[in-house]
Amino acid sequence: MNPNLVLTQKQIADYQTEGFLVVRGVLALAAVAELEAEAVRLMQRTDLIDSDNIRCRWQNCVATGECRFDCFDPVIDISPICARIARDPRLVEIVSALFGERAHLFKDKLIFKPPGAQGYALHQDYISWKSFPKSFVTVSVAIDSSDSGNGATEVFPGYQLCGCMTPEDGMYHELPLETVDVAKGVMLELAPGDVAIFSGYTPHRSAPNQSAQSRRLLYLSYNANSDGGDQRDAHYAEFKSWLKDRYAEHGKTNTFFR
Numbered sequence: 160m161n162p163n164l165v166l167t168q169k170q171i172a173d174y175q176t177e178g179f180l181v182v183r184g185v186l187a188l189a190a191v192a193e194l195e196a197e198a199v200r201l202m203q204r205t206d207l208i209d210s211d212n213i214r215c216r217w218q219n220c221v222a223t224g225e226c227r228f229d230c231f232d233p234v235i236d237i238s239p240i241c242a243r244i245a246r247d248p249r250l251v252e253i254v255s256a257l258f259g260e261r262a263h264l265f266k267d268k269l270i271f272k273p274p275g276a277q278g279y280a281l282h283q284d285y286i287s288w289k290s291f292p293k294s295f296v297t298v299s300v301a302i303d304s305s306d307s308g309n310g311a312t313e314v315f316p317g318y319q320l321c322g323c324m325t326p327e328d329g330m331y332h333e334l335p336l337e338t339v340d341v342a343k344g345v346m347l348e349l350a351p352g353d354v355a356i357f358s359g360y361t362p363h364r365s366a367p368n369q370s371a372q373s374r375r376l377l378y379l380s381y382n383a384n385s386d387g388g389d390q391r392d393a394h395y396a397e398f399k400s401w402l403k404d405r406y407a408e409h410g411k412t413n414t415f416f417r
């Protein structure tokens with residue numbers, strides 16, 4: 160990881176105003192290559208990639224409608240390399256500088272976004288559980304280049320100041336398109352090793368991956384120390400139980416976590 164990673168006051172101020180920040184060259188190319196090899200290894204974990212395993216997320220292919228594996232959430236417990244990056248003091252320091260206090264890892268996922276995957280509708284990551292930190296911030300670490308052709312994340316600046324823009328009923332909600340000025344969208348174009356940072360209140364979405372390669376991003380989310388301290392284990396316990404309930408509502412009662 161780049162040893163000279165210190166955010167300037169301007170970067171911190173821009174983040175507060177815009178709700179996102181791109182920092183270039185955070186991971187050295189050797190570290191990206193190591194992470195890329197790890198992503199390839201993880202994609203071969205056919206023992207884990209199972210539609211009943213709630214660690215796995217799925218997306219339909221836009222062309223065929225076929226449901227395809229898209230994401231491991233969590234990932235650091237099956238990947239020492241992802242764990243090392245997620246807890247790297249230099250990365251934690253960047254987020255701590257944005258908080259003005261110590262950051263704690265809250266959530267970690269690896270999105271593979273294979274060719275054809277349809278992408279994510281407009282939403283905020285914040286979900287109104289009592290326990291969910293309002294300080295939630297995500298650092299998205301680029302393994303591959305991301306751009307509009309392969310379904311980069313697009314953020315809508317400034318709206319993070321509105322807080323939660325959906326009903327606060329503890330459920331996941333997409334945001335209606337008319338809640339933002341779509342012309343204000345900023346495509347997070349990243350090169351391998353760059354990171355994009357955005358708030359849990361920043362509306363964002365992504366288009367389908369129209370390229371022939373996966374678009375892999377490691378998403379690491381943190382909360383401020385004064386907003387619950389280290390609560391990753393408690394979060395995942397709650398998340399797993401919440402997800403099991405959501406699947407059960409759709410008649411899927413044989414889910415497990417592995």
Ligand SMILES: O=C(O)CCC(=O)C(=O)O
Nearest residue numbers: 270278279284310312365
């Ligand atoms: O990686 C993407 O395409 C978007 C993912 C996203 O919006 C999310 O996980 O909240």
